[in-house]
Amino acid sequence: MTPTLGIGLIGYAFMGAAHSHAWRTAPHFFDLPLRPELTVLAGRDSAKVTEAAGKLGWRGTATDWRRVIEREDVDLVDVCTPGNTHAEIAIAALEAGKHVLCEKPLANTVAEAEAMAEAAAKAATRGVRSMVGFTYRRVPAIGLARKLVADGRLGQIRHVRAQYLQDWIADPAAPMSWRLEKDKAGSGALGDIGAHVVDLTQHITGQTLTGVSATLETFVTERPLPTETGKLGGVGGAETGQVTVDDAAVFLGRFTGGALGVFEATRFALGRKNGIRIEINGSAGSLAFDFEDMNVLQFFDGSEPAETAGFRRIIVTEPEHPYVGAWWPAGHGLGYEHGFTHQVVDLVTAIAAGEDPTPSFADGLQVQRVLDAVERSAADSSRWTPIRGEN
Numbered sequence: 436m437t438p439t440l441g442i443g444l445i446g447y448a449f450m451g452a453a454h455s456h457a458w459r460t461a462p463h464f465f466d467l468p469l470r471p472e473l474t475v476l477a478g479r480d481s482a483k484v485t486e487a488a489g490k491l492g493w494r495g496t497a498t499d500w501r502r503v504i505e506r507e508d509v510d511l512v513d514v515c516t517p518g519n520t521h522a523e524i525a526i527a528a529l530e531a532g533k534h535v536l537c538e539k540p541l542a543n544t545v546a547e548a549e550a551m552a553e554a555a556a557k558a559a560t561r562g563v564r565s566m567v568g569f570t571y572r573r574v575p576a577i578g579l580a581r582k583l584v585a586d587g588r589l590g591q592i593r594h595v596r597a598q599y600l601q602d603w604i605a606d607p608a609a610p611m612s613w614r615l616e617k618d619k620a621g622s623g624a625l626g627d628i629g630a631h632v633v634d635l636t637q638h639i640t641g642q643t644l645t646g647v648s649a650t651l652e653t654f655v656t657e658r659p660l661p662t663e664t665g666k667l668g669g670v671g672g673a674e675t676g677q678v679t680v681d682d683a684a685v686f687l688g689r690f691t692g693g694a695l696g697v698f699e700a701t702r703f704a705l706g707r708k709n710g711i712r713i714e715i716n717g718s719a720g721s722l723a724f725d726f727e728d729m730n731v732l733q734f735f736d737g738s739e740p741a742e743t744a745g746f747r748r749i750i751v752t753e754p755e756h757p758y759v760g761a762w763w764p765a766g767h768g769l770g771y772e773h774g775f776t777h778q779v780v781d782l783v784t785a786i787a788a789g790e791d792p793t794p795s796f797a798d799g800l801q802v803q804r805v806l807d808a809v810e811r812s813a814a815d816s817s818r819w820t821p822i823r824g825e826n
C-alpha cells in the first residue's frame with residue numbers, strides 16, 4: 436500500500452480550484468511514492484467552502500486555516516490565498532512541521548519573503564519541505580527550452596525577451612478584485628504575472644538578474660466594486676473603488692551571464708489572453724515560446740546551412756519530452772492545468788525522497804527582490820531621461 440500524504444488547502448477560488456484538480460489528478464496518471472488525500476479545504480465563508488469542497492473533491496472543510504495546521508491527518512499545507520496572508524500561514528505551517536506549497540509571488544514584500552525563506556531553511560533541517568508555485572516551469576516546452584540551453588544548443592545567451600500579456604481588465608468597466616489592491620496583492624501586473632516571466636527566464640537560462648531599469652503605469656485608477664465575484668473579476672456595481680497597484684510594468688534587466696533582458700507585464704494587451712512570450716537569442720541558436728501555443732517550442736539552430744536554416748516548430752507532445760509520457764498517446768497535447776499537476780508530482784516525489792524541491796522559498800525570495808528593484812527603479816523618476824526640446 437502506498438503511504439498517504441494528507442493535504443490541507445487554504446483558499447478555493449481560481450488557484451484553489453487549479454490546485455485541487457492537480458492533487459486529484461496526479462495519482463491517476465503518475466506513479467507517486469505517496470498518495471495525496473484531499474483531507475480538508477479551508478475558507479472563511481462556511482456555506483461557500485462547503486459547496487467548493489463538494490465540487491472540488493475535498494473530504495472536510497474548515498473556516499479557519501489555524502484548524503488545518505493543527506490537524507494530525509494533514510501533512511502538507513497548500514496556500515492559495517491572496518499574498519498578504521502567505522507569510523503568516525506558511526510560517527505557522529512550517530513551524531507546525533507541515534510541508535508547504537505556496538502560490539506565487541511568495542509574499543507581498545521582501546521582508547515577508549525573507550522571513551518565509553528563513554522559516555523554510557530551518558524547517559528543512561527537520562525534513563519539512565517547501566515550494567513556491569511558479570507552475571509554468573512545469574510546462575513541457577519550458578522544460579525542453581531549459582534543457583536546450585543547458586545542453587549548450589544556444590551557446591552564450593545574448594538576449595532575453597519576455598512578455599506576459601493578458602487583457603482581463605483592459606475594459607475600464609471591469610470590476611475591482613483583490614488583485615487590484617496593494618494591501619492584498621502587493622503589486623499589480625508586476626507581481627501577479629511579471630513574477631512568472633522573471634522566474635521563467637532565470638529558470639531557462641540558469642542565470643539571475645543583477646539589475647533593472649523600470650517603469651510602471653496604472654491606466655485606470657478607479658473601478659466599479661463587484662456585486663458578484665467571478666474566477667477573475669466578476670460583475671461590477673454602481674459604487675467604485677481605487678486601484679492601488681500597477682496595471683503594467685515594463686523593464687530592462689541585466690543577467691549574471693551578460694545577457695540583456697527586456698520585460699513587459701500587462702493586463703491591458705487587448706486580444707492577448709495568456710500570452711507568455713519568451714524569446715532567447717544565443718551565439719549558437721535561438722528559441723521562442725508563447726503560452727497561447729503552449730505545446731510548441733520554436734528553435735533556431737545556428738549551425739544549420741544558411742540555405743535551409745530557419746525556426747523549427749517543435750511540437751512538444753512526445754514521450755521523449757518532460758512529463759508528456761505519463762499522459763496521452765504521442766501528439767495529443769496538454770493544457771493550462773497540467774503544469775499544476777506536474778508541480779505536485781515533483782513536490783510529492785521530492786518529499787518522499789527527502790529532498791528539497793524547487794523552486795524553493797529562497798528562489799521565491801530572489802524573485803521578490805527583483806520585483807522590489809523594479810518598484811524602486813520605477814519610483815525614481817530622476818532616471819527617466821526627457822527628450823531635449825520636448826515639454
Ligand code: SOE
Pocket residue numbers: 449601627628667
Ligand atoms: C491572473 O492574472 C492569473 O490567474 C495569475 O494570477 C496566475 O498566476 C496566472 O497563471 C494566470 O493569470
